[in-house]
Amino acid sequence: MSEDRTDGAADRAAQDAAGSDAPTDAVQGAGAGASTRRMLMLGAAGASMVVTIRPALAQTATSVLTCQIPVPQPRQSGGWLMADGTVVPPYTRNAVRPPSQPLKGQEIREALLQGRLYPGTTREQTQAYTAYMLRLQNGQSGFTCFVSIRAK
Amino acid sequence: MAARRHIADAAMPSVTMEGFAVVFHAASGATHLLASPVPEILAAIGPDRGAATPDEIVTRLRADYDMDGEADDDVAAVVAERIAELTASGLVRAA
Known part of the structure; x- marks a missing residue:
């Protein structure tokens, strides 16, 4: 000082x-x-x-609903997902097909809070997608979006 | 509240800007701007100096600073108020 x-x-x-x-x-x-x-x-x-300056993440009310998360992240594009969220090669036994489009913030929020399924998916797929997002770490595509959604 | 002991939540990096201490609190991810005498009070109950009651904080502040003849009661009232504010922000916790 x-x-x-x-x-x-x-x-x-x-x-x-x-x-x-x-x-x-x-x-x-x-x-x-x-x-x-x-x-x-x-x-x-x-x-x-x-005077407290809130984390920018917690304030992004509008972007939370419009941000998107690619599942899996582009680096692993085409990979399928196990129930625990790990990414595996396509057609791996017991794995589910990834979504064709990145998941939207609003859909993720409804899946997390209300248990809704992502449009056009089975319960197994939705759960695998959520498990994947829970494993995201800082630096991975979608991490900031997911943290923002959970912070709301 | 009078006899409760308080301590700063953790050692926090602080920089001074425009007369404010800017403190980043990693636990909450929030950044706080602190006006004097808040940074001085926070320093008096930092992890290196340990928890203290409001009265003990007044004693520590008197040891560190010249307070221009302020009565103990007045200093204690301000300290108690600032501690309540710091506790609400998460920067200070009851020990």
Whole structure:
């Protein structure tokens, strides 16, 4: 922290606020002269001193519904999915066919929250797709979209 | 609340911008702008210094800073209010 600058600004602000309040000025002057310790201005009671900037992900209300997740990610395009979400070669035994289109945020939300199936899919497919998305990690296509949907 | 001990949630990187301390809280993913005296209070209950009651925080602040003749009660009132705010933001927790 650049304490010196902060203190200087706080001092000036306090003196401005004090205006014609001579005793306050005099006390501050004496304090500054008598001590080299840093001054801590407490500020007004009742005023909020913390401003929180929410994660950008949690604010993307509109993009949550419009973002899309390719299943599987393009690097594994054409792969099929096991029930646990792992990507396997096409026609692997017990694997399900991936969706022909990326899944839409709104559809994913409804599948997660209401247990709906993705359009034109079986329950096994929907569950495998959800399992796949749960395994997504940062850097993989769709991860940010999925985190946003779950954060809502 | 008077006798409860509080401690900063974790060691948090902080930079100063325009007189505010900008703190990133990894646990919540949120970023906070802190105006004085909040960064100073947070530092007084950092993991390196341990949990403290509001009265103990006042003592630590007095050791660190000149507070221009503020009465203990006034300092304690401000500290209690700031601690409540920090707790609500997740930066500080009861110990």
